Amino acid sequence: MEELILIAKGAEADLLLDPDWNGVKALIKRRGEKRYRHPELDREIRRQRTIHEASIIHRAKGAGVPTPVIYQVDPDDATIVMEFVEGERVRDIVECLPGEERRRLFKVIGVMAGRLHRASIIHGDLTTSNIINTAEGPVFVDFGLGEVSSETEKRGVDLNLMHRMLTSTHFRHTEELFAAFEKGYRESLGEEAEEALERMEEISRRGRYIERE
Amino acid sequence: MDVLTCLGIESTADNLGVGIASSDGRILANEITTHVPEEGGIHPREAARHHADVVGDTISRALATAGITSRDLDFIAFAQGPGLGPCLRTGATAARALSSYLKVPLVGVNHCVAHIEIGRLTEDAVDPLTLYVSGGNTIVTGYEAGRYRVFGETLDIAVGNCLDVFARAAELPYPGGPAVEELALKGEKLIPLPYVVKGMDLSYSGLLTAAMGELRKAEHSLEDICFSLQETAYGMLGEVTERALAHTGKGELLLTGGVGANKRLRSMISLIAEEHGAAAKFVPIRYATDNGAMIAWTGVVAYMSGVRTPVESSFIDSRWRLDEVEVPWRS
Ligand SMILES: Nc1ncnc2c1ncn2[C@@H]1O[C@H](COP(=O)(O)OP(=O)(O)O)[C@@H](O)[C@H]1O
Numbered sequence: 001m002e003e004l005i006l007i008a009k010g011a012e013a014d015l016l017l018d019p020d021w022n023g024v025k026a027l028i029k030r031r032g033e034k035r036y037r038h039p040e041l042d043r044e045i046r047r048q049r050t051i052h053e054a055s056i057i058h059r060a061k062g063a064g065v066p067t068p069v070i071y072q073v074d075p076d077d078a079t080i081v082m083e084f085v086e087g088e089r090v091r092d093i094v095e096c097l098p099g100e101e102r103r104r105l106f107k108v109i110g111v112m113a114g115r116l117h118r119a120s121i122i123h124g125d126l127t128t129s130n131i132i133n134t135a136e137g138p139v140f141v142d143f144g145l146g147e148v149s150s151e152t153e154k155r156g157v158d159l160n161l162m163h164r165m166l167t168s169t170h171f172r173h174t175e176e177l178f179a180a181f182e183k184g185y186r187e188s189l190g191e192e193a194e195e196a197l198e199r200m201e202e203i204s205r206r207g208r209y210i211e212r213e
Numbered sequence: 214m215d216v217l218t219c220l221g222i223e224s225t226a227d228n229l230g231v232g233i234a235s236s237d238g239r240i241l242a243n244e245i246t247t248h249v250p251e252e253g254g255i256h257p258r259e260a261a262r263h264h265a266d267v268v269g270d271t272i273s274r275a276l277a278t279a280g281i282t283s284r285d286l287d288f289i290a291f292a293q294g295p296g297l298g299p300c301l302r303t304g305a306t307a308a309r310a311l312s313s314y315l316k317v318p319l320v321g322v323n324h325c326v327a328h329i330e331i332g333r334l335t336e337d338a339v340d341p342l343t344l345y346v347s348g349g350n351t352i353v354t355g356y357e358a359g360r361y362r363v364f365g366e367t368l369d370i371a372v373g374n375c376l377d378v379f380a381r382a383a384e385l386p387y388p389g390g391p392a393v394e395e396l397a398l399k400g401e402k403l404i405p406l407p408y409v410v411k412g413m414d415l416s417y418s419g420l421l422t423a424a425m426g427e428l429r430k431a432e433h434s435l436e437d438i439c440f441s442l443q444e445t446a447y448g449m450l451g452e453v454t455e456r457a458l459a460h461t462g463k464g465e466l467l468l469t470g471g472v473g474a475n476k477r478l479r480s481m482i483s484l485i486a487e488e489h490g491a492a493a494k495f496v497p498i499r500y501a502t503d504n505g506a507m508i509a510w511t512g513v514v515a516y517m518s519g520v521r522t523p524v525e526s527s528f529i530d531s532r533w534r535l536d537e538v539e540v541p542w543r544s
Pocket residue numbers: 007008009010011012013015027029068082083084085086089129130132141142143144
């Protein structure tokens with residue numbers, strides 16, 4: 001077997017690059033065991049989340065939002081094998097992009113967020129760490145906390161996460177990036193966008209979320 | 214500088230607590246009187262009546278334990294919220310009376326902040342991520358830029374409330390938590406129950422309904438139901454706690470609140486802390502359940518950083534959120 005390369009270690013999963021998975025470059029997302037949880041319960045949770053994430057990735061694609069192609073899902077091993085998306089995390093490149101391109105990218109991200117919400121998909125962790133910039137445009141990953149819902153509150157939470165990320169991490173361009181994002185979001189979601197954006201304001205005023213990434 | 218002495222009154226729920234703390238970090242007294250309802254859960258008005266009946270006596274006991282008289286008190290602290298309205302009002306009334314009689318300042322304290330501050334004192338914690346779990350609260354919190362931020366919390370009922378209501382339905386002796394824990398030790402079969410984590414938040418009402426359903430169906434032993442209830446309820450807590458710990462990178466993990474006495478939960482917290490290179494710290498039960506010492510001590514730290522509560526703004530706030538409180542002593 002080829003060497004697997006660990007590319008990221010999240011709170012819930014390890015991400016491994018398999019340079020040759022049946023002839024293609026693939027990304028393996030594996031939810032590791034949690035020793036503190038009862039083993040049976042732990043297995044069941046990891047199993048369900050794996051199935052759930054794969055199905056939301058799939059659903060998002062159907063809504064016209066670029067996501068990795070799913071190659072294989074193994075619930076018992078809590079593993080998803082998916083297309084390895086070549087590109088860079090938006091988080092890491094925002095500051096290096098020329099102004100015009102930066103705004104264009106965020107408008108597209110806004111359009112995609114609107115498409116997700118219109119298709120009753122809540123991303124659950126909508127930050128620039130979970131969007132990969134490719135030659136063909138942004139690709140969305142990490143739907144592990146995703147939900148199927150069209151509640152305004154949940155949409156607001158999604159938007160609030162993005163806004164907070166722009167404020168905390170991309171503070172040099174917060175206003176222009178969010179303005180571009182908002183424009184795209186309104187374009188694809190239509191009237192319902194207003195309600196969600198207002199709710200975002202309200203949620204951020206509630207201030208129960210941390211103001212740092 | 215002179216050492217200042219503060220008397221604190223806690224009366225947010227079924228405990229009436231009076232504590233005395235000094236500005237050099239000593240707890241001089243911690244007297245608690247618990248209202249045990251004759252049947253069912255807490256009746257706010259009954260509990261408030263109980264508190265009103267015993268508050269004078271409990272204050273005297275606290276002063277005697279501390280070996281001081283009321284004239285030695287430099288200011289009075291009280292739990293201003295969150296909690297049950299009638300209970301809070303009883304404590305606030307007593308605190309106002311005492312402060313005006315002794316002509317010393319009044320300091321209103323947030324009950325949740327007090328749970329964190331007493332833990333920082335007794336467990337020598339500097340900047341912990343705190344899991345505060347009790348009959349009324351389920352909160353994962355840590356200090357960030359002037360306030361205790363709430364990273365995760367329950368969206369409906371508190372985990373302790375879930376266990377208490379279940380225990381009553383199962384006709385277990387009061388208090389419910391320890392009774393469920395003891396039975397759970399003899400359980401071994403995991404019955405599937407709703408495990409509801411939404412991002413960083415938790416929901417316990419579905420778990421309670423399902424566990425009560427299992428009681429009625431009686432297909433499994435009570436031991437197995439208790440075991441499954443605990444594993445599920447605490448597994449959920451572990452998950453959000455771990456996520457918040459990874460997110461904040463804090464080096465200490467503090468467990469407090471009455472549910473923090475549970476051994477299974479403690480073992481989970483130890484494992485999580487270990488895996489993230491953090492120190493697990495457990496607040497001893499007398500300071501982890503609702504008590505007056507935590508109010509007195511938080512009164513001290515607040516007073517020392519200039520916080521005063523004039524009588525005209527000493528009204529209680531039964532929904533006072535932890536993350537609304539400015540904590541100048543931490544900055
Ligand atoms: N399909 C993919 N192709 C390439 N890189 C990916 C892919 N999926 C995730 N990544 C990278 O791995 C990181 C972590 O993955 P993610 O699914 O977000 O897991 P976590 O839940 O741990 O955040 C992402 O920020 C991204 O950089």
